[in-house]
Amino acid sequence: xxxxxxxxxxxxxxxxxxxxxxxxxxxxxxxxxxxxxxxxxxxxxxxxxxxxxxxxxxxxxxxxxxxxxxxxxxxxxxxxxxxxxxxxxxxxxxxxxxxxxxxxxxxxxxxxxxxxxxxxxxxxxxxxxxxxxxxxxxxxxxxxxxxxxxxxxxxxxxxxxxxxxxxxxxxxxxxxxxxxxxxxxxxxxxxxxxxxxxxxxxxxxxxxxxxxxxxxxxxxxxxxxxxxxxxxxxxxxxxxxxxxxxxxxxxxxxxxxxxxxxxxxxxxxxxxxxxxxxxxxxxxxxxxxxxxxxxxxxxxxxxxxxxxxxxxxxxxxxxxxxxxxxxxxxxxxxxx
Amino acid sequence: xxxxxxxxxxxxxxxxxxxxxxxxxxxxxxxxxxxxxxxxxxxxxxxxxxxxxxxxxxxxxxxxxxxxxxxxxxxxxxxxxxxxxxxxxxxxxxxxxxxxxxxxxxxxxxxxxxxxxxxxxxxxxxxxxxxxxxxxxxxxxxxxxxxxxxxxxxxxxxxxxxxxxxxxxxxxxxxxxxxxxxxxxxxxxxxxxxxxxxxxxxxxxxxxxxxxxxxxxxxxxxxxxxxxxxxxxxxxxxxxxxxxxxxxxxxxxxxxxxxxxxxxxxxxxxxxxxxxxxxxxxxxxxxxxxxxxxxxxxxxxxxxxxxxxxxxxxxxxxxxxxxxxxxxxxxxxxxxxxxxxxxxxxxxxxxxxxxxxxxxxxxxxxxxxxxxxxxxxxxxxxxxxxxxxxxxxxxxxxxxxxxxxxxxxxxxxxxxxxxxxxxxxxxxxxxxxxxxxxxxxxxxxxxxxxxxxxxxxxxxxxxxxxxxxxxxxxxxxxxxxxxxxxxxx
Numbered sequence: 001x002x003x004x005x006x007x008x009x010x011x012x013x014x015x016x017x018x019x020x021x022x023x024x025x026x027x028x029x030x031x032x033x034x035x036x037x038x039x040x041x042x043x044x045x046x047x048x049x050x051x052x053x054x055x056x057x058x059x060x061x062x063x064x065x066x067x068x069x070x071x072x073x074x075x076x077x078x079x080x081x082x083x084x085x086x087x088x089x090x091x092x093x094x095x096x097x098x099x100x101x102x103x104x105x106x107x108x109x110x111x112x113x114x115x116x117x118x119x120x121x122x123x124x125x126x127x128x129x130x131x132x133x134x135x136x137x138x139x140x141x142x143x144x145x146x147x148x149x150x151x152x153x154x155x156x157x158x159x160x161x162x163x164x165x166x167x168x169x170x171x172x173x174x175x176x177x178x179x180x181x182x183x184x185x186x187x188x189x190x191x192x193x194x195x196x197x198x199x200x201x202x203x204x205x206x207x208x209x210x211x212x213x214x215x216x217x218x219x220x221x222x223x224x225x226x227x228x229x230x231x232x233x234x235x236x237x238x239x240x241x242x243x244x245x246x247x248x249x250x251x252x253x254x255x256x257x258x259x260x261x262x263x264x265x266x267x268x269x270x271x272x273x274x275x276x277x278x279x280x281x282x283x284x285x286x287x288x289x290x291x292x293x294x295x296x297x298x299x300x301x302x303x304x305x306x307x308x309x310x311x312x313x314x315x316x317x318x319x320x321x322x323x324x325x326x327x328x329x330x331x332x333x334x335x336x
Numbered sequence: 337x338x339x340x341x342x343x344x345x346x347x348x349x350x351x352x353x354x355x356x357x358x359x360x361x362x363x364x365x366x367x368x369x370x371x372x373x374x375x376x377x378x379x380x381x382x383x384x385x386x387x388x389x390x391x392x393x394x395x396x397x398x399x400x401x402x403x404x405x406x407x408x409x410x411x412x413x414x415x416x417x418x419x420x421x422x423x424x425x426x427x428x429x430x431x432x433x434x435x436x437x438x439x440x441x442x443x444x445x446x447x448x449x450x451x452x453x454x455x456x457x458x459x460x461x462x463x464x465x466x467x468x469x470x471x472x473x474x475x476x477x478x479x480x481x482x483x484x485x486x487x488x489x490x491x492x493x494x495x496x497x498x499x500x501x502x503x504x505x506x507x508x509x510x511x512x513x514x515x516x517x518x519x520x521x522x523x524x525x526x527x528x529x530x531x532x533x534x535x536x537x538x539x540x541x542x543x544x545x546x547x548x549x550x551x552x553x554x555x556x557x558x559x560x561x562x563x564x565x566x567x568x569x570x571x572x573x574x575x576x577x578x579x580x581x582x583x584x585x586x587x588x589x590x591x592x593x594x595x596x597x598x599x600x601x602x603x604x605x606x607x608x609x610x611x612x613x614x615x616x617x618x619x620x621x622x623x624x625x626x627x628x629x630x631x632x633x634x635x636x637x638x639x640x641x642x643x644x645x646x647x648x649x650x651x652x653x654x655x656x657x658x659x660x661x662x663x664x665x666x667x668x669x670x671x672x673x674x675x676x677x678x679x680x681x682x683x684x685x686x687x688x689x690x691x692x693x694x695x696x697x698x699x700x701x702x703x704x705x706x707x708x709x710x711x712x713x714x715x716x717x718x719x720x721x722x723x724x725x726x727x728x729x730x731x732x733x734x735x736x737x738x739x740x741x742x743x744x745x746x747x748x749x750x751x752x753x754x755x756x757x758x759x760x761x762x763x764x765x766x767x768x769x770x771x772x773x774x775x776x777x778x779x780x781x782x783x784x785x786x787x788x789x790x791x792x793x794x795x796x797x798x799x800x801x802x803x804x805x806x807x808x809x810x811x812x813x814x815x816x817x818x819x820x821x822x823x824x825x
Contacts, residue, residue: 012357012358013379014379014381015404015821016401016402016403016404016407016506016821017356017357017403017404017405017821018401018403018404018405018407018506018507019404020404021404021405021407021505021506022404022505022506024448024488024491024492025491025492025495025505026492027489027492027493030485030488030489030492031488032479032480032484032485032488033485042479044353045479046351046353046354047353047354047356047452047453048354048452048478048479049353049354049478049479050456050459050460050477050478050479051353052349052351052352052353052354052805052810053349053350053351053352053804053805054804054805055805056351056353057351080379080380080381082654083652083654083655084654086654088654089379089380089381089652089654089662090358090378090379090380091360091378092350092351092358092378093350093351093352093358093359093360093376093378094348094349094350094351094352094360095350095351125386125398125401126381126386128386128398129382129385129386129387129388129389129390130385130386132382132385132652133380133381133382135381167401167507168404168504168506168507223732223734224512224514224515224516224517224732225515225516225517225518225519225731225732245504249499250499250503250504250505251495251496251498251499251502251504251505252493252495252496252499252500253496253499253500254498254499254500254502254503254504255503255504256503256504256509257503258503258518259501259502259503259504259508259509259510259517259518260503260510260516260517260518260519261503261508261509261510261517262509264397264509266507272398277390277391277393277394278391278393278394278396278397278509279393279394279396279397279509280391322519322730322731322732323519323521323727
């Protein structure tokens with residue numbers, strides 16, 4: 001047990017800052033209260049802390065000299081190696097030194113290293129297209145181990161990088177990861193094959209999706225704003241995406257599919273290049289190419305055609321409307 | 337005492353935190369004031385290139401991820417550009433829902449800026465002797481102050497608007513060229529009214545200490561002075577007291593040129609806050625064809641000529657020693673312009689902002705006052721839009737994108753004018769150029785060597801003996817509410 005709060009340093013590099021913005025949406029309790037009660041102390045965070053300029057650099061020096069213990073290094077944003085391996089696409093302001101070099105030095109002295117968001121984990125959107133910034137994650141380049149710190153990296157506490165993937169991350173994926181670390185309750189076995197915390201990555205976005213009845217009958221949305229299942233036509237990857245978005249919910253009562261649009265599998269390495277337009281389902285002979293996770297293709301085809309044939313009129317009509325046009329039949333209770 | 341020459345020194349300020357993204361400011365100081373400033377955006381990601389070659393609608397996924405704090409604005413600009421390319425107009429409900437989402441983000445950003453980014457500087461030990469220090473420290477100490485914590489809680493609740501309308505924040509895909517993907521029913525509408533109402537109550541209790549309509553009636557500098565002297569207790573009044581004591585009305589003056597693309601399109605045409613420019617107090621229409629970007633001091637190819645956005649290019653040159661920023665230099669009619677809440681309210685004719693700018697130009701005080709006035713006005717407007725929603729009406733109109741098109745999507749993020757210029761060829765994105773608000777405000781020098789607005793605003797800022805990260809510079813920089821991740825995209 002530590003006799004002091006868990007110390008956390010937060011760096012940002014090739015990202016949008018959206019994971020921090022999302023983190024500030026933490027509720028019940030709010031972020032400041034959560035940190036206090038969980039014994040988490042931010043040594044410095046680019047958006048939240050008072051210190052700027054030389055005060056920050058002095059802190060980095062103290063950490064690297066071992067005078068200020070660093071329990072957790074959080075990195076948000078991809079690490080940029082370009083141009084030509086120089087890292088000069090992101091020099092840490094005021095230092096003239098590539099941020100990727102700072103991240104490597106600080107990671108070497110950190111108890112645990114946490115990649116916050118898919119950019120820091122795998123490269124993410126910053127590595128999209130031709131990846132001219134030569135962006136990568138801390139320990140992955142897309143789905144290949146390696147990245148800025150290398151496949152063999154282990155933090156002082158013996159863990160590989162903890163990839164809190166998501167674009168953005170849910171505030172509680174981050175806070176719960178930090179709380180588990182503070183509690184000494186997160187080990188390598190609690191991470192999945194892409195080093196994501198299993199507490200949220202062992203679920204599928206499909207779980208708890210309010211469009212499940214439409215999914216069951218393959219009653220599909222044809223255009224944005226339709227209520228039907230988004231998988232067949234509009235690109236939804238919720239049946240394959242590892243996250244608990246529809247049971248945890250976002251900003252009160254939201255999720256992507258509740259917002260009426262496709263899950264784009266943003267917790268997965270390489271989500272930024274799906275190989276098809278994000279909002280269109282690729283098909284072969286009329287059948288979606290991406291099948292639901294763990295479902296044999298023959299069964300999917302058989303069940304889908306049976307389900308389509310069995311679709312109730314209510315479900316069929318509502319699927320192509322932006323509001324419920326046919327309510328469910330009210331069945332009398334036994335008591336009457 | 338040393339003379340100016342002996343005094344002359346250079347400072348490099350960074351990492352510059354409590355701004356969104358990464359910023360470095362190089363200062364030349366002589367005689368105790370800044371004599372020249374060079375603003376550097378030290379991060380390059382290349383979003384314009386990430387967008388090239390994709391299906392046009394993919395811009396709705398990629399563009400918001402430019403920025404986690406202006407995400408909805410980026411999404412809105414992309415949707416407007418695509419709508420222009422498709423020649424489609426969203427139905428009235430779709431326009432209202434998009435405005436509600438954009439406004440939520442913008443007022444949340446104004447709130448975040450004031451409480452988390454700007455005010456904590458006045459709770460620094462350097463001001464311990466000021467009469468307002470103890471109160472400011474209690475309210476605004478970074479990440480701890482009571483007002484900071486209250487604002488974070490109010491902000492998190494306000495974002496429930498995006499939870500309902502947008503599925504989540506940031507990075508929603510709800511806003512489409514033909515409207516929105518999620519209809520709002522009567523129940524959603526009253527729930528949203530409750531959420532916005534609770535936010536209004538926070539502003540009235542904590543920030544202003546008065547009903548928002550009273551804030552909206554501030555019209556003259558005398559009204560403002562009265563509020564400072566005897567107005568309701570609240571953090572707005574505390575700011576006015578600090579601004580008076582530190583003379584923030586005379587700190588950070590840039591050029592007298594302001595532009596706004598117009599914020600919150602109305603179904604009937606026009607905007608809630610008008611489109612246009614104000615140059616030295618004179619209104620003028622905005623000619624978007626006169627917008628170009630210069631690369632002269634950007635680390636980008638094409639330094640010898642101006643680049644109109646439809647023909648723009650983004651070819652980074654990491655070996656360039658002349659360029660000192662990844663940011664390009666946008667110019668309107670060849671000149672730098674300031675953008676942001678101050679420009680929006682000025683162009684829209686808000687009387688108090690007009691009067692303050694007429695007296696002292698854009699300054700730390702007038703930028704912050706304009707932002708807070710707008711926070712009150714926009715919150716009230718949101719309640720009106722919610723009442724105007726027709727749950728029985730349509731939300732989305734089919735949008736088919738042509739094989740070939742050019743269109744611009746112009747909107748206003750919290751920080752000012754945001755434009756996307758898309759060129760579609762063969763059904764794919766052939767060119768995509770983005771000019772973000774802070775690209776305007778924090779631009780480097782242009783082809784004529786003329787400094788960008790912040791570079792100009794920093795000239796004359798006082799630097800105290802021994803200061804390496806001058807407080808005055810921090811106030812000026814943060815008064816613009818910069819978003820560096822948007823700037824360099």
